[in-house]
Amino acid sequence: MGLVHQYKNNGYNIVLDINSGSVHVVDDMVYDIVGAMDQGMEKSSIIESLSSVYGREQVQDGYGECEELIEGGQLFSRDIYEGAIEAFTERKTVVKALCLHVAHTCNLSCRYCFAEEGGYHGQRAVMPVEVGKQALDFLVANSGSRRNLEVDLFGGEPLMDHQVIREVVAYGRSLEKEKDKRFRFTLTTNGVLLDEEKMEFADREMSNVVLSLDGRPEVHDRMRPFPNGTGSYDLILPKFLGFAKRRGERDYYVRGTFTRYNLDFSKDVLHMADLGFKHISMEPVVAPETEDYALRPEDVPAICDQYDILAREMIRREKEGRGFQFFHFNVDLSGGPCVYKRLSGCGSGTEYLAVTPWGDLYPCHQFVGEERFRMGTVYDGILRQDVQKMFSACNVYTKPACRECFARFYCSGGCAANSYNFHKDMEQVYELGCALERKRIECAIMIKAALACDQTMEETKRS
Amino acid sequence: MKHIKTLDTVRLQDTVKKGGCGECQTSCQSACKTSCTVGNQSCENK
Numbered sequence: 001m002g003l004v005h006q007y008k009n010n011g012y013n014i015v016l017d018i019n020s021g022s023v024h025v026v027d028d029m030v031y032d033i034v035g036a037m038d039q040g041m042e043k044s045s046i047i048e049s050l051s052s053v054y055g056r057e058q059v060q061d062g063y064g065e066c067e068e069l070i071e072g073g074q075l076f077s078r079d080i081y082e083g084a085i086e087a088f089t090e091r092k093t094v095v096k097a098l099c100l101h102v103a104h105t106c107n108l109s110c111r112y113c114f115a116e117e118g119g120y121h122g123q124r125a126v127m128p129v130e131v132g133k134q135a136l137d138f139l140v141a142n143s144g145s146r147r148n149l150e151v152d153l154f155g156g157e158p159l160m161d162h163q164v165i166r167e168v169v170a171y172g173r174s175l176e177k178e179k180d181k182r183f184r185f186t187l188t189t190n191g192v193l194l195d196e197e198k199m200e201f202a203d204r205e206m207s208n209v210v211l212s213l214d215g216r217p218e219v220h221d222r223m224r225p226f227p228n229g230t231g232s233y234d235l236i237l238p239k240f241l242g243f244a245k246r247r248g249e250r251d252y253y254v255r256g257t258f259t260r261y262n263l264d265f266s267k268d269v270l271h272m273a274d275l276g277f278k279h280i281s282m283e284p285v286v287a288p289e290t291e292d293y294a295l296r297p298e299d300v301p302a303i304c305d306q307y308d309i310l311a312r313e314m315i316r317r318e319k320e321g322r323g324f325q326f327f328h329f330n331v332d333l334s335g336g337p338c339v340y341k342r343l344s345g346c347g348s349g350t351e352y353l354a355v356t357p358w359g360d361l362y363p364c365h366q367f368v369g370e371e372r373f374r375m376g377t378v379y380d381g382i383l384r385q386d387v388q389k390m391f392s393a394c395n396v397y398t399k400p401a402c403r404e405c406f407a408r409f410y411c412s413g414g415c416a417a418n419s420y421n422f423h424k425d426m427e428q429v430y431e432l433g434c435a436l437e438r439k440r441i442e443c444a445i446m447i448k449a450a451l452a453c454d455q456t457m458e459e460t461k462r463s
Numbered sequence: 464m465k466h467i468k469t470l471d472t473v474r475l476q477d478t479v480k481k482g483g484c485g486e487c488q489t490s491c492q493s494a495c496k497t498s499c500t501v502g503n504q505s506c507e508n509k
Binding site: 029030062065068069084088094097099327333334336337338346364411437449 | 464465466467468469470471472473474475476478479481482483485486487488489491500501502503504505506507508
């Protein structure tokens, strides 16, 4: 297992100490020193071989700085977590988040929908209020001492029945005081039915609102048409702009999906930024290779170029005081989650469950409709402890590919549903998704490095 | 240091002792839904 990950991006030489999470921006000489150390070369050989390029004194100096970092546990640090994670994953888990499928029906016919236009391989339905309330009762009863509980109002399109949402949220609020819990509701919507009343409600009650928008009008309309084939961009955009303005600094995301039809997706992200949206997410489509819009392994270099373009542009805009957030480039280096969270996976099947309109429980929204993963109901609780155990046992150390990957502390082993869908095995990984995740992490860290180095230069100038 | 600038980062080793409370957000309950990203999330137990 490698201990450091080195890369060059946008003129920065970056050394990531994988196991401590330390990030070092280094000059060319130290970059070469670390590379030689990583190959197992002895100190004397490294100094000898690099002296002709950089000068003996300089190399000795640089080597000394590396030794200082090693001493401080910030370079070539060891993985000390495996035992701790095993014990952690064997703990008794509680449920702390539900994805509530308020409606298994939709008013758009998005071509790439994993929910098959809202139907999820089954009948179309809207969740009765009683099922929604029971789901919250189930969550409270199974959440142990966890105070923060998350409920995503999802679909299909959840606004297909706003009354259910209103009543379920009101019921959640009534439970908060009584049970000493705090519900964080989120809403994911395509925007078609958003109106003043629903926006006011969402703004007041939702911790986060995810607005589905794919970018440029022609890109969005190609993949997100109404059932009659006409595009939805013109209808939803004014609503989303209005909502974002109302929302101000509070959480929302415009979230898009890019496909093989817009491999130049940086233009879509920037289109949304130019419209004034400040929180943007753009996900690679996940689809079988048989689909014409599916991403293919040969597309990876072009997609990586797009991430580079986007990263450079984001730095430029940030320096100009008109920056925006791109979900996949957000990385919290100085805080961020603890190592348990980073290595034990997303929580699907254990801490996080999806609830169908009729109250069935699944490991997550992407498993809904896969009969062998149906875990129980909100009335009977979890009946399939075997499925739960399969998910809780899954972590980066059980996945051979993750053990060798520098990104394991940032993606926590990737998406279980992607692994299952592509390999029918959750301990395999979805390679294309991994390649893109690695690139995004490199870009995210480079952005931090660029902004930090810029700040240092400013401070030096001032002093 | 003359040749190395270390960014302000938390040492993951230091999170072993106090971590694992589980109060943090669930990874998918955000803007992804089809991938898994945890590095950008916040600790609720600082």
